[in-house]
Amino acid sequence: METTFLFLSSLFLLFSFSSPQIIQAGFISLDCGGTESFTDEIGLQWTTDAKFNYGEISTISVANETRKQYTTLRHFPADSRKYCYTLDVVSRTRYLLRATFLYGNFDKNNVYPKFDISVGATHWSTIVISDANSIEMRELIFLASSPTVSVCLSNATTGQPFISTLELRQFNGSIYFTQYEQQFYLSVSARINFGAESDAPIRYPDDPFDRIWESDSVKKANYLVDVAAGTEKISTKVPIDVNRYEAPPVKVMQTAVVGTSGSLTYRLNLDGFPGTAWAVTYFAEIEDLAPNESRKFRLVLPGQPDISKAVVNIVENAPGKYRLYEPGFTNLSLPFVLSFKFGKTSDSSKGPLLNAMEINKYLEKNDGSPDAAAISGVLSRFSSADWTQEGGDPCLPVPWSWVRCSSDPQPRIISILLSSKNLTGNIPSDITKLVGLVELWLDGNYLTGPLPDFTGCMDLKIIHLENNQLTGTLPASLANLPNLRELYVQNNVLSGVVPQDLLSNGLVFNYSGNYNLHRGSRTMSHMYIVIGSAVGASVLLLATVISCLVMRKGKRRNYEKEHIVSVPTQRLASWTSDDPAEAAHCFSLAEIESATNNFEKRIGSGGFGIVYYGKLKEGKEIAVKVLRNNSYQGKREFSNEVTLLSRIHHRNLVQLLGYCREEENSILVYEFMHNGTLKEHLYGPLTHGRSINWIKRLQIAEDAAKGIEYLHTGCVPVVIHRDLKSSNILLDTHMRAKVSDFGLSKLAVDGVSHVSSIVRGTVGYLDPEYYISQQLTDKSDVYSFGVILLELISGQEAISNENFGIHCRNIVQWAKLHIESGDIQGIIDPLLGNNYDLQSMWKIAEKALMCVQPHGDMRPSISEVLKEIQDAISIEREAETFRKGNSDEVSRNSFHSSMNLGSMDIGRVESFLSIDQSIAQPTAR
Numbered sequence: 001m002e003t004t005f006l007f008l009s010s011l012f013l014l015f016s017f018s019s020p021q022i023i024q025a026g027f028i029s030l031d032c033g034g035t036e037s038f039t040d041e042i043g044l045q046w047t048t049d050a051k052f053n054y055g056e057i058s059t060i061s062v063a064n065e066t067r068k069q070y071t072t073l074r075h076f077p078a079d080s081r082k083y084c085y086t087l088d089v090v091s092r093t094r095y096l097l098r099a100t101f102l103y104g105n106f107d108k109n110n111v112y113p114k115f116d117i118s119v120g121a122t123h124w125s126t127i128v129i130s131d132a133n134s135i136e137m138r139e140l141i142f143l144a145s146s147p148t149v150s151v152c153l154s155n156a157t158t159g160q161p162f163i164s165t166l167e168l169r170q171f172n173g174s175i176y177f178t179q180y181e182q183q184f185y186l187s188v189s190a191r192i193n194f195g196a197e198s199d200a201p202i203r204y205p206d207d208p209f210d211r212i213w214e215s216d217s218v219k220k221a222n223y224l225v226d227v228a229a230g231t232e233k234i235s236t237k238v239p240i241d242v243n244r245y246e247a248p249p250v251k252v253m254q255t256a257v258v259g260t261s262g263s264l265t266y267r268l269n270l271d272g273f274p275g276t277a278w279a280v281t282y283f284a285e286i287e288d289l290a291p292n293e294s295r296k297f298r299l300v301l302p303g304q305p306d307i308s309k310a311v312v313n314i315v316e317n318a319p320g321k322y323r324l325y326e327p328g329f330t331n332l333s334l335p336f337v338l339s340f341k342f343g344k345t346s347d348s349s350k351g352p353l354l355n356a357m358e359i360n361k362y363l364e365k366n367d368g369s370p371d372a373a374a375i376s377g378v379l380s381r382f383s384s385a386d387w388t389q390e391g392g393d394p395c396l397p398v399p400w401s402w403v404r405c406s407s408d409p410q411p412r413i414i415s416i417l418l419s420s421k422n423l424t425g426n427i428p429s430d431i432t433k434l435v436g437l438v439e440l441w442l443d444g445n446y447l448t449g450p451l452p453d454f455t456g457c458m459d460l461k462i463i464h465l466e467n468n469q470l471t472g473t474l475p476a477s478l479a480n481l482p483n484l485r486e487l488y489v490q491n492n493v494l495s496g497v498v499p500q501d502l503l504s505n506g507l508v509f510n511y512s513g514n515y516n517l518h519r520g521s522r523t524m525s526h527m528y529i530v531i532g533s534a535v536g537a538s539v540l541l542l543a544t545v546i547s548c549l550v551m552r553k554g555k556r557r558n559y560e561k562e563h564i565v566s567v568p569t570q571r572l573a574s575w576t577s578d579d580p581a582e583a584a585h586c587f588s589l590a591e592i593e594s595a596t597n598n599f600e601k602r603i604g605s606g607g608f609g610i611v612y613y614g615k616l617k618e619g620k621e622i623a624v625k626v627l628r629n630n631s632y633q634g635k636r637e638f639s640n641e642v643t644l645l646s647r648i649h650h651r652n653l654v655q656l657l658g659y660c661r662e663e664e665n666s667i668l669v670y671e672f673m674h675n676g677t678l679k680e681h682l683y684g685p686l687t688h689g690r691s692i693n694w695i696k697r698l699q700i701a702e703d704a705a706k707g708i709e710y711l712h713t714g715c716v717p718v719v720i721h722r723d724l725k726s727s728n729i730l731l732d733t734h735m736r737a738k739v740s741d742f743g744l745s746k747l748a749v750d751g752v753s754h755v756s757s758i759v760r761g762t763v764g765y766l767d768p769e770y771y772i773s774q775q776l777t778d779k780s781d782v783y784s785f786g787v788i789l790l791e792l793i794s795g796q797e798a799i800s801n802e803n804f805g806i807h808c809r810n811i812v813q814w815a816k817l818h819i820e821s822g823d824i825q826g827i828i829d830p831l832l833g834n835n836y837d838l839q840s841m842w843k844i845a846e847k848a849l850m851c852v853q854p855h856g857d858m859r860p861s862i863s864e865v866l867k868e869i870q871d872a873i874s875i876e877r878e879a880e881t882f883r884k885g886n887s888d889e890v891s892r893n894s895f896h897s898s899m900n901l902g903s904m905d906i907g908r909v910e911s912f913l914s915i916d917q918s919i920a921q922p923t924a925r
C-alpha cells in the first residue's frame, strides 16, 4: 500500500506546465485522506493522496477548525513497518517540507498517539500528540540531493501513526544556504512575526513560499513569555524594501515591537533543542527618528557573553528607512528554554526594535544504508510489483518488509526475502553487490538465466534458488564462499557437472530435479551410463552444449590473440620500421612539400610545432605538423613511437596517418578536422557572439571522454594523454569531437633523455598533484578533463587575469567557489541563454568539481565521468522536448552556423591542432 507519488507529480507537472496562471509552481499540497482536489480560501491547491493505498482514511470534526484539509487524515497500522510518501523534487534545489497532524480522536480511543517521522533515512521528529484539537506541525528546510524525497511514518509507541497534510514548497534563492547543508537539514523551531496585528499567522499568498509566520500575540504554553514592561507594538503602511527573495514578507516587516523602557525580553521553548542553531533576526526601522536620535542595541543570551559584543544599528546597515537588515548566526549553540534580551546601548536614545525572527535547528542527515544504490538496481528490475514501492531507505528507520539489515550505524542489507513473488527474468546482478548479504531467498519464482557470480558476497550463508527456471551451470566459485552452509537449487533447469568442491561435507546442498545437472564423473563408464540412460533428444542436447562450449573457448582464444595484436603494447616497441606491414606510413619530404604546396597554408601553431594544411595526390585532406624541437629521438626510435601511436584507432581520436623524418625535420601527418578546435568554438573569434548549444557541448564532452576512455582502458599499457585541453579537442564536419595530440608529450620527453621528471602540460589544465609529485597517472588526464567541462559550462578560458575576479586566478577556483555555494547560475555561459536544463548542468558541474579534486584518488575515472555525461545528455534530451517551440529554433540555428564555419572556409580555421603558447615546460605553476 505504500506507493510513490509519481502520479501526483505528473499531475502537478500538468498543472504547472499547462495552466496559464501558474500560481503555485514548486508547491505540492497533499490533503491526506482527502477524497477530492480543491483550492482553499487562501488559494492553495490541495490534492488527495488517494492513490496511496496503504493505511486507512478517517474523517474527523474539530470545533473551530473548518479547513477542509483538516477534516480528513490517513492512519496506519501500529506495526513494525514504515509507511512512506515519496515526493518528486528537483535535485540541488532547496525546499520547505511541512507535515501537520490533527488527531481529532479519529480512532475514538482518546489515547494520544506518539510515533516517529523520518525524511529518507534520517529521523526527523517524534510526533507527540497532547491535545485532540490542536495541530502539531513539523517543518524542515533541505537541499534536495536526489530526484525524490521520502517522508516516512513509523514506530508507533502509542496509538497509530497518522498524518493530516504533507506540503512541499520550493525555494528560489539562497537565504537558507548554509555551509553545512550537505550534512545537515534545518529543522524549523520558531518563525515569529513580532508586533503582529492579530493572532492569525501570515503565510501564502503574502509569503510566496508559504512559510508560516506565527503571530507573537498567540497565547501558547511557554511561547514568548517574560515580556519586558514597556514593550509596545508599532506598525507602518509604508512598503518595506526587503530586497531579496525569501526575505520575510513585507507584511511581516511592517510590524515590530519596541522596548520603550530600553529592553525587549522573551522566553520560549525551542522544539528539538538543545542543539546548534541557524538563527536570523529581521529588522527594519519603521519609526521616525529625529536627527539627534539613534537606535542602537545589543543581543544578550544567558551564558554567551561574546554574543553581546556586537551592536545592532539598523539604519547604519540598511541606510534610509524601511529597509531590511538581517543579521544572524549560522552556528549558534542554543538551549531548549531560550531566554533572550535586546538591550539598548548607553549612547542610544531609543530602545531596541524587532520585526521578525527565525530559529532553525541543524538536524544531522543520516546517509542511510550503503546498499541503497545496489538495491535500487534490483527494484528497477521489478518496478511494477507492490513490494518495490515501499519507499525510503531500505534499512532505516526500519527495514522494508522483505529485507533484513545489520544494526550498524550505516546498516547493510543481510537478508533478501523474496520467495514466491512471481519474479521473472534473470537474477538481477545488482544483488551480488550487496556485500553484507547473509541470506538470499529467491525460491519459488519464475527466474530464468544463469546464476550470477556471488564472489562479492563473502558472508553468504544460505542461498535458496530452488523451484525456478534457472539455466546454465553451477559456478565453481560458489565453493569459494567461506561461510556457505545451505545451497538449494533443486527443480531448475541447470546443466553441466556439479563442482566437486560443493559436494564436500558440511554443506546442505540440494540440486535434485535439474535434468541435465550431473554429479562429477571421474570415470568414463559413469559418463556412458548417464548418456546411455538418456533419451536420444537429450544426447543431442548434450552434444550441442559441449560443442558450443568448445566453440566459445576457441573464439575467446582468437579474440585474445586479436586483442594483443590490435593493442599497442610496450613489447611491440621492439618491432622496427623495417616491418612494412606494421610500421606507420613514412612520407617523403617531397611528398609533404607537394601536399602542402611548400608549407603554404598555416592553420595552427603551438608548443609542439606549426601545423599546415595539405592535400594528398588522391585528394585526401591532411594536417601536417612540423615538430619544432629537433631534439627528438633518433630516427629509429621515433618511427617506433610513431608506429605505436598510428596503431591507436578510435573514432574519437584523431588518426595519425604517418610521419616523415628527413633532413632534421620531424613531421607528423594527421587526418584533417574541418571544424577546428573546441576552444575556438567556445570563446575564440569563431563564436561571433553565437555559440554551440548545451546539448552539443555535452555531445562533444561525450566524444572526448570516449576517446580518453579508450586511451586509459583500451590500450596496454595505458596511454596517458598528459596535455588535454580545449585546443586539443578537434571537431569534424558534423561537429563530432576527436582528441588529438595524445602521446606527443611522451614522444618529446622520454625520447630526449630518461628524465621523466620534466612536468609537461598546459597551465590551467595541469594536475597539481602531478606537478608536485611528478607521478603521472590517468587521473592527471581526468583533472584536465574536469577543466574542459568547466570551460563547456562557462565559456571561459581556463586561465584569465580579468574574468574570475580578484580572488581567483583560474577557472577551477572560480567555479568551485560558485558551485559549492549553490550558485551555479553565476558560472553558466551567458551565450547559452535559457536553453539548458538546470539538472543536467548540475550533473556536469558536480562531476567537473570531482575531476579537479586536489588528490588523484578522489577523482572519478574517465569512465564514470563518461557515464555522468551520458546521463546529462538524456536529461537534456527530455528537457529539450519540453522547450520545443521556443528554443529549438535557436539551437538549430547555432548548430548550422557552426557547421558552415568549417565546411569550406579553411583559411579561417586559424589554429588547427594548435597548442597554446602557454605550454608549460618546466615552468608550470
Ligand SMILES: *[C@@H]1O[C@H](CO)[C@@H](O)[C@H](O)[C@H]1NC(C)=O
Residues within 6 Å of the ligand: 063, 064
Ligand atoms: C470556538 O470559537 C468560539 C468563538 O470564537 C469560542 O467561544 C470557543 O471557545 C471556541 N472553541 C474551542 C474549542 O476553541
Ligand SMILES: *[C@@H]1O[C@H](CO)[C@@H](O)[C@H](O)[C@H]1NC(C)=O
Residues within 6 Å of the ligand: 079, 080, 155, 156, 157, 398
Ligand atoms: C519504537 O521506538 C521505541 C523507542 O525508540 C523502541 O523502544 C521500540 O522498540 C520501537 N518499536 C518498534 C516496533 O520498532
Ligand SMILES: *[C@@H]1O[C@H](CO)[C@@H](O)[C@H](O)[C@H]1NC(C)=O
Residues within 6 Å of the ligand: 172, 208, 209, 245, 246
Ligand atoms: C523566483 O525567482 C525569480 C527570479 O529568479 C522571480 O522572478 C520569481 O518571482 C521568484 N519566485 C518567487 C515565488 O519568489
Ligand SMILES: *[C@@H]1O[C@H](CO)[C@@H](O)[C@H](O)[C@H]1NC(C)=O
Residues within 6 Å of the ligand: 290, 292, 293, 349
Ligand atoms: C532632540 O532634539 C529635540 C529638540 O529638537 C529635543 O527635544 C530632544 O530632547 C532631543 N533628544 C535627544 C535624545 O537629545
Ligand SMILES: *[C@@H]1O[C@H](CO)[C@@H](O)[C@H](O)[C@H]1NC(C)=O
Residues within 6 Å of the ligand: 180, 184, 276, 331, 362
Ligand atoms: C558548528 O560549530 C561547531 C564547533 O565549532 C562544529 O563542530 C560544528 O560542526 C558546526 N556546525 C554544526 C552544524 O553544528
Ligand SMILES: *[C@@H]1O[C@H](CO)[C@@H](O)[C@H](O)[C@H]1NC(C)=O
Residues within 6 Å of the ligand: 420, 421, 422
Ligand atoms: C503471483 O501470481 C498469481 C497468479 O497470477 C497470483 O495469484 C499471486 O497473488 C501472485 N503472487 C504475488 C506475490 O504477487
Ligand SMILES: *[C@@H]1O[C@H](CO)[C@@H](O)[C@H](O)[C@H]1NC(C)=O
Residues within 6 Å of the ligand: 490, 491, 510, 511, 512, 513
Ligand atoms: C531435495 O529437493 C527435493 C525436491 O524438492 C526433495 O524432494 C528432497 O527431499 C530434497 N532433499 C533433501 C535432502 O532435502
